[in-house]
Amino acid sequence: MSDTQYCDKVSDFLDLVCGQIKAKEIHSEIRAGLESHLNDVIEQKIKEGVHKEEAMQQAIRQMGDPILLGKQLHKVHKPKMEWGLIGLVAVFLSIGLTATYAISQGQFFSEKIMYTCIGTVLMLFLWFFDYRKFTYFSWYLYMLTLLVMVYTIIIESLRDGKLMLNLGGKIIDFISITPYLFIIALAGIMVSNRWKKQSILEKFIIFILVPVYLYIESDVTFPLLTYFLSFMILLVFSKRSWKEFVCLMTPVVVFFLVFVLGSPYRTYILLHPYDHHLDRNLQSLETIRFAGMWGHGFESPFIKSFFNIQSDMIFTYVIHSFGWFMGIVIFVSSVFFVFRIMGVARMVGDVYGKLIVIGILTVFSAQFFSHILMSIGLVPWTGIPLPFISNYSGVQFIVQLAAIGMILSIYRRKDIIKNN
Template sequence: MSIEQNCKVQGYLKNVCSHIKWTETHQQVKQELLTHIEDCISEYVAEGLPEQEAIQKAIDRMGDSETLGKQLHQTHRPPTDWKLLFIVAILTGIGLIALYSIEMQGLLTGRVSVPVFSRSLSYTLLGLVALLGMTYFDYRKLKVYGWHLFAGTMFVWLMILVLSNTVINGKPYLNLGFIVINYVDAVTPAFLAVALASIFINKEWSKNSWFLSPVLLLVVPDIFYIMSSSWATAGIYTVMFLAIMLLSGVDKKQLICIASIPISLFVFSILTAPYRLSRLLSFINPYTDPTGSGYLYIQSIEAIKSAGLWGQGFSMVVNLPEIHTDFIFPYIVHAFGWVAGAVVVVLALALVGIMMSVAIKIKDRYGRLMVGGLTCIFAMHFIWNILMTLGYAPLSDINLPFFSYGGSQTFINMAIIGLVLSVYRRKGLLSKAHLN
């Protein structure tokens, strides 16, 4: 009979774990205690003691099961990343204040007929429920469903492209009757990040056929994004995809090989449609066409330039469409000043930095890949939105996380934070593969 199956050892381990409330740590605690007990038994047997006497002496040496269990309960309490929650709370608060002032000043008159602030508040509260739910959900349960999640995401997407008659700003939306969801831009990047983390976790990059699945996983979604008129989201997905590949241990030459595929597709699409190049490069010198392709750049830049250190108040003379979504950053800067803009940038960098630090601290490979991919999504949204409003990136409908109006995006952003917190809670736990 092995030491692990000994009734005295089993009883001791069970008694210790009965005082540890977080059951997910029980298996790891048992493994750690069993290793110590086995070492003690080997030591006593080497001294000439009979095995049963050595077992009892080893257990006595470990200490009282109740006392040890209470000590381990304190040691293994699930941690919460309060810094991450604090920053999300501040960003969300600033966003709600901005949306409230936009609505109260009548800046949406003639553009949006819905109550922006009250709906945003409702979306935020619903998002908080998602955040809490995902925080207490064991993310490791998703590990075996990578291909299922990828296939399911693509199937729903295909049905939207084929059957959906709900098109907003030229993009197909998922219409469930009682709710309309921005499935393409808000949902798919997060779902695909979780799926890719699972698929690439045990990917053998040394095989001759290593490139088959990455090409499929990259090209098919990118084609779907293009078909959905979501070029910017295609770029975000591509960067996220390459980041997860890199974290999974791919060779740099292999990474470059895969990266060349979307780059080639992008160049080809530009060469076959010159008007796209004109739109893409209009941010380099928007004043060459101030009433056409450069108009929005100029309006956004002027709103930021005229803000001053402490802002010009809640009203806004500059005419900017979609001020509650794509161009909410220029409004915040114009209303509250360059100081407020700097605070937003610092908070965004801090949020991304904290998420990156979570990925680094994770022992579980799957959790590390998943948080790395989700961090890329946030980073790209922040960087692209802020740079385009400053005139340093092409215009797109990429919103500013936790600021811009949008129910689907708010819900998904909160759920992503909850998923990151779920990973952080289990940062000290080894994967089940290591425990078996």
């Protein structure tokens, strides 16, 4: 048997094995491993005195039935689905769709259905998509996000007092989705060689000073705080030195103090956080207090007159309609949701994937619990929509489902990609 014939036989054998394994990204690794094992067996048999051609044939026969071997390897490397996370998202979507229909009597329901379908398709696409390919575009995504923020500030399209991105008459709340985009970008940047070569001053200017300035110009607080929090957490879990962390974050604390204490108005808001939206907090708290265990039903007209009930006060509305029981369901589901994502983060060995999961977890946690706590009067009113449930921004809703798709993609490959 010539070397060419041997190569053909080995290639055919490996093709049959890999043909049974659906995770294509692991094919090259499996082929390399099996071929290396075959060569080791051949060398061992030749040392035992077996003729080279016979040793080749015995080695291939020793591997067994390629179809059966392929099926066994498929079970080991079968892509995983985080069904618990999917189930919780489905619960949130069901509550959101029901509440949207009840509030608007179908006016925005068809739009919500459309955004749900688009977001679900994108989520499934990202589940199959290899998230590691985003690393090549991390810097481009970061710079593009900054440029779109600049464009949004220059155009100055306002809706309900918020700065919006105007794309040919289509109004998009771009600023609200920037934390998600920055997280994907920063996760790739922090694991790149370019990050290691940059000085601390460069990092401070590019990743702190510039986005902070743009957030301040956009007159938003929650996305700014979310970005800060996400950046700090990613910095810690990217295994960077504490010296770098302290050098980058100390100016942030100083800037925050100067920014707040340098303005009498902002100082007053800091010292009297509830005064600015006291009526809103009391309105929500009183509505929840008198909802009872089972609520007043969707037919009650009182609650529908509240401003932005479909977004800022959706948790209040659901409790008013379904009672404290449904509020407890949402809160408990939110806690389980956060813990499920934390579980994914713990199981992922790939640093890039882990950073993405942790960053998305930070944003979702901030949104879920800020909305719930402000609704029951424990924190000042921030006007933050409840993820998957509020009917506020179609783009934000789609991005939230896309973020789940990213987490599912990372979880799907957690047993395929080696730790790094």
